[in-house]
Amino acid sequence: MKKPFLNDDFLLQTETAQQLYHEFAKPMPIIDYHCHLPPDQIADDKTFENLTQIWLYGDHYKWRAMRTNGVDESYCTGKQSDFAKFQKWAETVPYTVRNPLYHWTHLELQRYFGIAETLNGKSARRIYEACTEQLQTSDFSVRNxxxxxxxxxxxxxxxxxxxxxxxxxxxxxxxxxxxxxxxxxxxxxxxxxxxxxxxxxxxxxxxxxxxxxxxxxxxxxxxxxxxxxxxxxxxxxxxxxxxxxxxxxxxxxxxxxxxxxxxxxxxxxxxxxxxxxxxxxxxxxxxxxxxxxxxxxxxxxxxxxxxxxxxxxxxxxxxxxxxxxxxxxxxxxxxxxxxxxxxxxxxxxxxxxxxxxxxxxxxxxxxxxxxxxxxxxxxxxxxxxxxxxxxxxxxxxxxxxxxxxxxxxxxxxxxxxxxxxxxxxxxxxxxxxxxxxxxxxxxxxxxxxxxxxxxxxxxxxxxxxxxxxxxxxxxx
CATH class of the missing domain: 3.20.20.140 (Metal-dependent hydrolases)
Structure with missing residues (x-):
């Protein structure tokens, strides 16, 4: 029987694996002992204007995928509008299948924004606006x-x-x-x-x-x-x-x-x-x-x-x-x-x-x-x-x-x-x-x-x- 994409038991192939994850691994706090988060943004408790700013700015993983998909550099690091950049990323996502970016993208949409819809060129505007609206609230400041x-x-x-x-x-x-x-x-x-x-x-x-x-x-x-x-x-x-x-x-x-x-x-x-x-x-x-x-x-x-x-x-x-x-x-x-x-x-x-x-x-x-x-x-x-x-x-x-x-x-x-x-x-x-x-x-x-x-x-x-x-x- 086919399993739904990114369901509760994603990557967990056995009942024992499911028990180990849900009962033991999942509740543990996170110690992120090596990262490159900007401390000034934590000090300011920054909120972001839109999904592109928090998701695409500085992310060379996504830029590499977009370039490989034939996207012009102006949509990666250039002067295109934030939504235009997001649109090109959304159009790229379906082509990242079996790349970890495909999993990470949809995990992040689910875990932060409660969005289970897959991202693609057609869903881009809908997802962008829904996430951007949430990002305007204090619940989505970096500390939160x-x-x-x-x-x-x-x-x-x-x-x-x-x-x-x-x-x-x-x-x-x-x-x-x-x-x-x-x-x-x-x-x-x-x-x-x-x-x-x-x-x-x-x-x-x-x-x-x-x-x-x-x-x-x-x-x-x-x-x-x-x-x-x-x-x-x-x-x-x-x-x-x-x-x-x-x-x-x-x-x-x-x-x-x-x-x-x-x-x-x-x-x-x-x-x-x-x-x-x-x-x-x-x-x-x-x-x-x-x-x-x-x-x-x-x-x-x-x-x-x-x-x-x-x-x-x-x-x-x-x-x-x-x-x-x-x-x-x-x-x-x-x-x-x-x-x-x-x-x-x-x-x-x-x-x-x-x-x-x-x-x-x-x-x-x-x-x-x-x-x-x-x-x-x-x-x-x-x-x-x-x-x-x-x-x-x-x-x-x-x-x-x-x-x-x-x-x-x-x-x-x-x-x-x-x-x-x-x-x-x-x-x-x-x-x-x-x-x-x-x-x-x-x-x-x-x-x-x-x-x-x-x-x-x-x-x-x-x-x-x-x-x-x-x-x-x-x-x-």
Missing amino acids: LLRRMNVETVCTTDDPVDSLEHHQRIADSGFEISVLPTFRPDKAMAVEDPDAFNQYVARLEAASNVAITSFDDFLTALRQRHDYFASMGCKLSDHGLEQIYAEPYSEADVRAIFDKIRSGHALTGSGILTFKSAMLVYLAEMDWEKGWTQQFHLGALRNNNSRMLRQLGPDTGWDSIGDFSQARALARFLDRLDSTDKLAKTVLYNLNPADNELMATMIGNFNDGSVAGKVQFGSGWWFLDQKNGMERQINALSNMGLLSRFVGMLTDSRSFLSYPRHEYFRRILSNLFGNDIENGELPDDMDWMGQVVQNICYGNAKTYFGFSSKPLELAV
Whole structure:
């Protein structure tokens, strides 16, 4: 018998999967420990004028689909009207079948707006007007959107030079959802362009009130910002890298390289790698000192279309999976920190699914028993945060590590309408466990399996990142 599209048991193939999701996974609050939500909009409790503004602005996932469907750029990032852009997106949606965008689009329409109608060119005006009307009400301010999805904690992504003034405003307002910064120092390592790097150093001087005339001053300024982020509740750092850098270096080498780039000279390839390698270690040691968790997002090949990069800038949809060598340098980096007992809790995300088993085995090399799941294989990221990508990540971790200690899903999104991605993950997770139970591969012990599911969806992250000292105990 055919099932209705996106019904209550969407993605749940067995009765056991349905029970695991509805009774155990679904009620859990959301900890979104990595996202790109703009904190100023949370501080302002912004409301949006229409559906396009909250749904299409900045969403390069949708832009890529529209371009692939033959839609002119003026309807993606250009000057067409908001409704004209939405119309072109609606006309594209039917062609996204079997792409996660098709599921996400209709989950978001249902969960936020109560609209079960499928989106297409004919329904576009009706859906646009119905959603836009709801968006005008206070119930659809960004804070109420977070409340609607049962969000408990949000960790934004912030540069060391950011003032965090909006986080302070949020904290001062008494908003019950924790909105915490994440320390993302990528620009402090970006020495490929001497002019851009030196401009960044000037911004770091202003933010830290430290005059930077030497490499030691540079580290002092970064540490000052690191301390400030900690005072604002920060518990995580994040790095977006093609691959880990782990070249040998001496302090004298790094000081000389820093002096060279500060004088405006370009670095050689080996100089760039040496500086990045050193900075990763210095920053990782800061994280360890504070008990933070460090995150590494590895493997994106960014800004491949030089013409469109010049026209639109980065983060506009011209990136892809890269095929970088990951294992050897990653092992050297983690081992260098571990050998001095300065390896912080670490989450590794890979963008190339060919590296799943590599990552799933790498984490076991440095799980030393001091913390459950100290080194984590992070959830399916970017191009992999879809059904197949999540299942492959979960299966690799299950086969070679402890899925039961996994910290679960995140949105990695700039949109306040992206929280159904947590539901998507929870349904997929419940379905995998449900199938195993019904196949006799796992025991039919719902108290135990239900708590495993709850921990993966919520409890593990809450404890691991230090948002609570009380883990959910498994009934074993």
